[in-house]
Amino acid sequence: MGATKTDHFTDKQNAIATLAKALGHPARVAIIDYLLKVDTCICGDIVNELPLAQPTVSQHLKELKNAGLIKGEIEGNAICYCIDEKIFQKLQNYFTSVSSKMEVKKSNCC
Amino acid sequence: MGATKTDHFTDKQNAIATLAKALGHPARVAIIDYLLKVDTCICGDIVNELPLAQPTVSQHLKELKNAGLIKGEIEGNAICYCIDEKIFQKLQNYFTSVSSKMEVKKSNCC
DNA sequence: ATTTAATATTGCAATATTACGATAAAGATT
């Protein structure tokens, strides 16, 4: 098939998977890195920062935006892309939760 | 094309992307959920917990293992799968780092 | 030694992703 069976999983599982999937490409991780590095979020030069053609970068930005990891607003001729803090906190919470659950069950595990 | 251009990104970016990608499917998130829930890590019944056929589950387990998110050991007739705490901590650190960097640059952003 | 039980592998079809050239769209500049 090739289509993910999202129906059979919980909303939470699907939500985490969607966010993780969006970060599942080095170019998209690199975009986040860059957005964290630059002072402002006017980011007209992301294309120059990546070893990919402009349409490819645009596509990756779109995916990050669809997943909610970044926000984008048209600013005259350029576009202002910024990280959406809240969504990253969601992921942080998830991994913190996993780690603390691991801490609890440490003794039972191999 | 279709092949990710890993060569042009940093090791760290590729590492995060690989881990995120491994969690980029609800079935694999569900597997992690289940491993966290059960007391021991003898997990011969993962297949019954998921709405997917046995070969599909096996494949997802393999991917989680390849990414390093879980460890698997043959235990007689069954297999003992467990979460690899260290790797999850790596992800936790990443997201904590992103969040704290966001905290710093809050004022400059849109 | 057979059978049973649990997991892995193979092979394949359906679909998704990645990448980019060509082109479009839209505001800025001249």
Add this chain to the structure above:
DNA sequence: AATCTTTATCGTAATATTGCAATATTAAAT
């Protein structure tokens, strides 16, 4: 208005992922 600059979209080729039936593997149980 014509041009430039920046970003998005379309179309398409190459590759990857998802899912499962069929089969293999391996060890325990009979």
